[in-house]
Amino acid sequence: MTTHMLSKRISADTPRATHSPARHPRPGVRPRRGATRTHPALWLFPLPAVALYIVFFALPTAQAFQYAVTDWDGLSAAFNSVGLGNFGTMATNDDLFHNATTNSLKFLLVVVVLQTGLSLLLALLLQRNSRATSALRALYFLPAILSSVSVAFVWKFMYDPNFGLINQALDTVGLHGLQSAFLGNESAAIYWVALTQVWAHTGQLMVIYIAGLQQIPRELYESADLDGAGRWQRFRFVTWPMIAPTTAIVIAYTTIQSFKAFDLILGLGGNPPKGSLDILSTRIYATFTNSQFGYAAAESIVFMLIIALVSVLQRRAVKLTQRV
């Protein structure tokens, strides 16, 4: 069996969780004009959404670019254009921004690797439908519906160095050596928050993986069995390439979610968070509350670019692993 053939299949029909592929009229294949004329009133339907979106979303997004080249403090009427000065400062002379970028990337790396791996593992174990698997899926999914502030408070207690559940449990079983200051440990704090993020969202991504796994045609496994494939080979040559589009979705979603982990950081690290827990989204907010509107806007543009860059790189990486 060649995976080449498989990847062709995959690109032919990317799974969409809720849309049945039944009918999908495209612009080109519409019946000619006249057969069913577009009722003019139809144009009114998108109008409220489009109007709200332009005024309160699209224009503000464009304005962010305008602000980004100024030193506006958000209060005074007067401000200066500083050209690309804000970006220059950010690149060369802003330790807070560099620290936040590093923390964001550390956080992202841990969450993407652990969460993707764990959600796929759990999905593989729970892909068959039964009473027991449904109950477990429902339990695993539960943390995803809680607010991040709630999740943060749950884990604040787990991680509390003196009274926390983890250190107490380690104390009870006599493993004092493993006790930790958790969030108090400057160099490791961001990783503990990353674990909390994984705890909160693994179940959600597991469900996406289960949907993907259930779409793999049985026959592929049967023919793999005929070829004498073992468990690992079945996974490597059937499941993994067939699940690649889902993996791309899972990773892309996890990435955006990780960059946005604003609430979790504020809940666990305080507002504003201490340096060891500052990530890009909290940094932009801190710059903004510090009345540096122009500079915060510039940061937010770099933030968008970083997300876009990481997403493109990931797409490539996922494609590469599909090859044998």
Next chain:
Amino acid sequence: MTSLSRRVILGIYALLVAVPLIVVVTGTFKTTKQLFSSPFGLPSDLAPGNFRTVLTDASMGHSFANSVIVTGSAVLLTLLIGSLASYGLARIPGRLGWLIYGFLVLGMAVPAQANMIPQYVLFQRLGLLDSLTGLILIEIVATMPVAIFIMTGFMRTLPRELYEAGSVDGANPWRTYLSIVLPVSLPSLAATAIFLFVIQWNDLLYPLLFIHDPSKRTLPLALLNFQGEYLTNYPLLFTGVVIASAPIVIAYVFLQRYFVAGMTAGSVKG
């Protein structure tokens, strides 16, 4: 993988999820001392003292009402405005329809941090800061792209005959929308509603930006402020968590299918 190791992995993960949640729920009936000395033990009595403290002294009851008002209005209005747009976009033929659709859903790729500053300035000028109306408006705007993405995706899969059935009877598009498309789209609307409910109920960013008046706080913002007030009084923090999460967890118990469908559709923004 043997069935034993499968069971062990699934069991361990179930404990990892359940134990912290059980400790939090039972912790709401404990004092700090009881929680620290026996975090896993059942509470000795079900005294509602913590709930009274949190709901009245910390005025979380008030924040709860604000959250109900903001989320309730924002979910309904996003559904209404979004479903109207989705219906129009699913029926308008040609490139222009797709272009408008693309323009609207492009918003999903823009992180909130990218436009929140100009939005703040705009809302300040319009006098919409520190107002629940302003909060409702920004929640609608922020979730509109993904709502339209989910609902248009569904309505485009509806057979053309369904839309045309109406026009043969001489029904105008409005009638078709109300009496044919909306009823048929109910499962998709329900999933979208749940998705919006989870996002908007849990949102912290916009309340944090736009609300300074303590009497206008929504639950996540009120909860965040506990941090300073109650520092390590975990039973009170836990009580706040339980109050803030109760509506969503109760809804989850009864509407689990829609939660999974909605939150999956919302994340598969390919």
